[in-house]
Amino acid sequence: MKILLNAEGIVTPAASKSHITYTVHLQRDCQELHVEFAYEPKKLEDEAQSKALIEEGLRQYIEAEHLQAYAENWRSYLPLQNLLTLSLDDETGFRGAGHRHDPVQRLVVDADKASPGLIPGVFPRGQLRITISLHCVVTEQCRYKLHVWEGEGA
Known part of the structure; x- marks a missing residue:
């Protein structure tokens, strides 16, 4: 397992309808990519x-x-909910999107299969862009964590 990215942040309602993009430089082709993404809180309880x-x-x-x-x-x-989603792009273009409402997501892409919404295949050497789309942030703050690695599971 080789860690490619560990990131976390806090967003507010002012960030709604915006994007945060992380770029990772792949030194060689990536045969198996894992992404764990989580955000909280999901719902506005007030x-x-x-x-x-x-x-x-x-x-x-x-x-x-x-x-x-x-x-x-x-x-x-009701209930009003935060919605943050992921999409992936590599040197060849769009590699899929995990536009799910789940506040915890575990995604995998390898040469032959991929989590729903993502396109199977090797990620080529070069830039890998992981975009968090902040569709809606309704709570005063929403914390997120993004963990990306290549190789076997965690």
């Missing part, structure tokens, strides 16, 4: 904060004449 965010979103996206009907059912949008 109901008052959730209601305020839902009402703000409704005012932004619902026409005024329909707003009351949606606002009365604000609880139907």
